[in-house]
Amino acid sequence: MSEEVTYADLKFQDSTRIENIQEFDQVGVKAPPSPSNVWHPRTLAVTLLCLLLLIGMGVLGTIYYLTSKIQMEKLKELQNFNDELQRNVSLQLTNNADSFKKIGNLSVTLKEMATKLCFELYRKKPEHKCKPCPKEWMWHENSCYVVLRKYENWQESVTTCSTYNASLVKIKNKSILKFIRSQELYDCWLGLSPGKDDMYYKKLDETIFSSDWFTKNTSALSGGMYCGYIRYTDLYFSLCTQKKYTMCEKLADPVKIESSLMNEEPDG
Structure with missing residues (x-):
């Protein structure tokens, strides 16, 4: 009984081998198995991530450009303000110098007038208090x-x-x-x-x-x-x-x- 089973198995294996050979002869090369559908979500996720990174870089670049433009405008305003302030200070110094000169001239004129007035008082009263000399001089x-x-x-x-x-x-x-x-x-x-x-x-x-x-x-x-x-x-x-x-x-x-x-x- 055992011998009959063995023979039948062998016969089945031979027939299977023959079918495979025939199939190989008809097709030539056995086609590889189809790829798994697991990679499709990963590819989509990487693509979205790259897209988000590009959008973020664009937003950051726009913010940097706008910020730089605003800072440059403020810097230009400060420079203009500084130039205007320097012009005002220079003008004020010039006006002060003119004022000091006028005050100096006025002071000299007042001293000359005071000296002449004091001398007239001295002629009338030799020991007048305005006399710039010691007593009896x-x-x-x-x-x-x-x-x-x-x-x-x-x-x-x-x-x-x-x-x-x-x-x-x-x-x-x-x-x-x-x-x-x-x-x-x-x-x-x-x-x-x-x-x-x-x-x-x-x-x-x-x-x-x-x-x-x-x-x-x-x-x-x-x-x-x-x-x-x-x-x-x-x-x-x-x-x-x-x-x-x-x-x-x-x-x-x-x-x-x-x-x-x-x-x-x-x-x-």
Whole structure:
């Protein structure tokens, strides 16, 4: 019984093989199995993802472009504002410079007017409060003068004037010459440099532009030196060791405007 089954199986296998051979002969190559439908959803998902990425990049690019454009416009507005501000500052500085110049000119004019007014008040009242010189000193132009009624030699006179922050009188122009002559001074040392020549006298107006006016600080004089002094309208020379009066001069203080506008005692 077992032998019959075996034979039948073999016969069936042979017939199957023959059919396969015949099929191979008819077709040639056996067709591969059809692909699975599982890949279609994945492909669609990848395609959608790429599309979304492209859309996102486009949106980001548009946002970046619009933002950059807005920022450039703001930057341009700021630059224009800065340029306008600089022009306004430059114009303001120019106006301020002009204003300062006008104020300076006005200040100079006020000082000149105050000085003239104070001098007129000084002529009426020599010790008026606006006078830019110390008490008992005389005022002429930009200088103050005083005559010290004590006898001193020339070197002592120089020292005495220096204690007042002043110097011996120097006649450097016609206005000072006229003022000194009006004082009718008698035997007052002048700020001439000591010399070895003994001249009896000469007219004072001959020394106005002389370079002999004393400019150096002489601490000690050798014997036989001659110094100049004034007697009325003439210039005399004598030994520097002799005794004469002392006349000092120094620079006047600026005239204060408020002092010029106020009298110590109201007039009438």
